[in-house]
Amino acid sequence: xxxxxxxxxxxxxxxxxxxxxxxxxxxxxxxxxxxxxxxxxxxxxxxxxxxxxxxxxxxxxxxxxxxxxxxxxxxxxxxxxxxxxxxxxxxxxxxxxxxxxxxxxxxxxxxxxxxxxxxxxxxxxxxxxxxxxxxxxxxxxxxxxxxxxxxxxxxxxxxxxxxxxxxxxxxxxxxxxxxxxxxxxxxxxxxxxxxxxxxxxxxxxxxxxxxxxxxxxxxxxxxxxxxxxxxxxxxxxxxxxxxxxxx
Amino acid sequence: xxxxxxxxxxxxxxxxxxxxxxxxxxxxxxxxxxxxxxxxxxxxxxxxxxxxxxxxxxxxxxxxxxxxxxxxxxxxxxxxxxxxxxxxxxxxxxxxxxxxxxxxxxxxxxxxxxxxxxxxxxxxxxxxxxxxxxxxxxxxxxxxxxxxxxxxxxxxxxxxxxxxxxxxxxxxxxxxxxxxxxxxxxxxxxxxxxxxxxxxxxxxxxxxxxxxxxxxxxxxxxxxxxxxxxxxxxxxxxxxxxxxxxxxxxxxxxxxxxxxxxxxxxxxxxxxxxxxxxxxxxxxxxxxxxxxxxxxxxxxxxxxxxxxxxxxxxxxxxxxxxxxxxxxxxx
Numbered sequence: 001x002x003x004x005x006x007x008x009x010x011x012x013x014x015x016x017x018x019x020x021x022x023x024x025x026x027x028x029x030x031x032x033x034x035x036x037x038x039x040x041x042x043x044x045x046x047x048x049x050x051x052x053x054x055x056x057x058x059x060x061x062x063x064x065x066x067x068x069x070x071x072x073x074x075x076x077x078x079x080x081x082x083x084x085x086x087x088x089x090x091x092x093x094x095x096x097x098x099x100x101x102x103x104x105x106x107x108x109x110x111x112x113x114x115x116x117x118x119x120x121x122x123x124x125x126x127x128x129x130x131x132x133x134x135x136x137x138x139x140x141x142x143x144x145x146x147x148x149x150x151x152x153x154x155x156x157x158x159x160x161x162x163x164x165x166x167x168x169x170x171x172x173x174x175x176x177x178x179x180x181x182x183x184x185x186x187x188x189x190x191x192x193x194x195x196x197x198x199x200x201x202x203x204x205x206x207x208x209x210x211x212x213x214x215x216x217x218x219x220x221x222x223x224x225x226x227x228x229x230x231x232x233x234x235x236x237x238x239x240x241x242x243x244x245x246x247x
Numbered sequence: 248x249x250x251x252x253x254x255x256x257x258x259x260x261x262x263x264x265x266x267x268x269x270x271x272x273x274x275x276x277x278x279x280x281x282x283x284x285x286x287x288x289x290x291x292x293x294x295x296x297x298x299x300x301x302x303x304x305x306x307x308x309x310x311x312x313x314x315x316x317x318x319x320x321x322x323x324x325x326x327x328x329x330x331x332x333x334x335x336x337x338x339x340x341x342x343x344x345x346x347x348x349x350x351x352x353x354x355x356x357x358x359x360x361x362x363x364x365x366x367x368x369x370x371x372x373x374x375x376x377x378x379x380x381x382x383x384x385x386x387x388x389x390x391x392x393x394x395x396x397x398x399x400x401x402x403x404x405x406x407x408x409x410x411x412x413x414x415x416x417x418x419x420x421x422x423x424x425x426x427x428x429x430x431x432x433x434x435x436x437x438x439x440x441x442x443x444x445x446x447x448x449x450x451x452x453x454x455x456x457x458x459x460x461x462x463x464x465x466x467x468x469x470x471x472x473x474x475x476x477x478x479x480x481x482x483x484x485x486x487x488x489x490x491x492x493x494x495x496x497x498x499x500x501x502x503x504x505x506x507x508x509x510x511x512x513x514x515x516x517x518x519x520x521x522x523x524x525x526x527x528x529x530x531x532x533x534x535x536x537x538x539x540x541x542x543x544x545x546x547x548x549x550x551x552x553x554x555x556x557x558x559x560x561x562x563x564x565x566x567x568x569x570x571x572x573x574x575x576x577x578x
Contacts, residue, residue, distance in 0.1 A: 083463070088460065092456055099264075100453050104465050109471070110450075111445060112474070116449055117268060158460070162465050
């Protein structure tokens, strides 16, 4: 298992936002995390990546306990996330943004005496990542000028540049029109097979066509983990989730 | 070389980044223009020297405020530390050699910057402004309390700066003072230019643009902030040292809140995050003060206030930002 959580619990006062969550992500996983609004999906991602600390439970990356490790260090060890709401560098170009990530990864970002242009490999790697995601055309425009769908791709590009072993995608297609969101998930599907991916998504069609396993989260706890077909047929899921008019 | 304004998709990424950092004709002209006072305004060389020193101070603040997004209202503490370092060295210990004085001032201010940076990186927004303000006021009061060392409200007397390289004497008209200040300004500017065009400079812009994303891309951004704060403090210290050396006096005014606040006004006037904005802001501010104070010594701040409001309303990116927009039709 690349990533394992053991009985993660978190509450804000009397509000339990994570109840005893234990999941396992094997190498190359394509898992979906679904659940009604307020089920604690984003909270769970925040717990795994270290923006929040659990009250109890453990998080293991490659068998090593990272529960007390800071967010940046988790990223350096290969656990990266994207954000539901664009969390980009608006005035930087995608090329600069991704180059920054590569420089941070290679521990070259602190070198204030070397010109950026001299980090040739970092710039070229960054450009290759952007080209792979179809962003070569806009790589040298300020990020804020990009179309919204392109900005969603920059979200993913920034995460990919950290060379993750585990990639947590928080609604990668949030706010993207339906026809474009399928395209975004083609990108997700074509990610290197050695990356374990856990994604949050509301569109059931997309979940069922891109996930090999689905984890259903309800009220901070795991209701069920199963294949898409089993989840589709499960009466409890229908009741708490599909029955409420989502999907 | 003129900077190309259109980025074609076909352009190689490395070449594109190199081109962005290339010297432009405007920069060359700008630095040539700094020589004009020698030919046309020889009576104002002492003022020009003051301007160069203040521009250097503004440059140091731009590094933290314009690039790293640290809003500070207490940077005079580093300016003052540098000024007092060379002042005390000369008046108490009889060492007036200017170049070593600059390095010592940078060292003292840089150490103070590094020490306070641990506090600075822990807070943001309003709390950050308050912490910098508080540290600045504390340093001022410390200088006041240590009057046996700093001369208190009277300031230090008996400072004498030796000839530069044992040869160039500081003359009454300010030829040496302006040449010296200008050269130090230019060298520090080159250093700042290297910094902002490095991968480190890119990381600083990343922090300014979206600090929340920085840990999520694996960045120890607080360390970056500590480094830039230390460098900035050291440069501010050099500026302070220059002021002492070129005027042979130092009073508590170098540590004052007014100085910290003025420099922020200059940056807003000139435009933040572009280095030249700091210099242009200092030039406009000090020339305006000189001219307006001549007309009306009491109310010159009124005009600065009006100018500031005009700039903020119509040129939110400062005078240089507004000019750049005209020249390049920036977005």
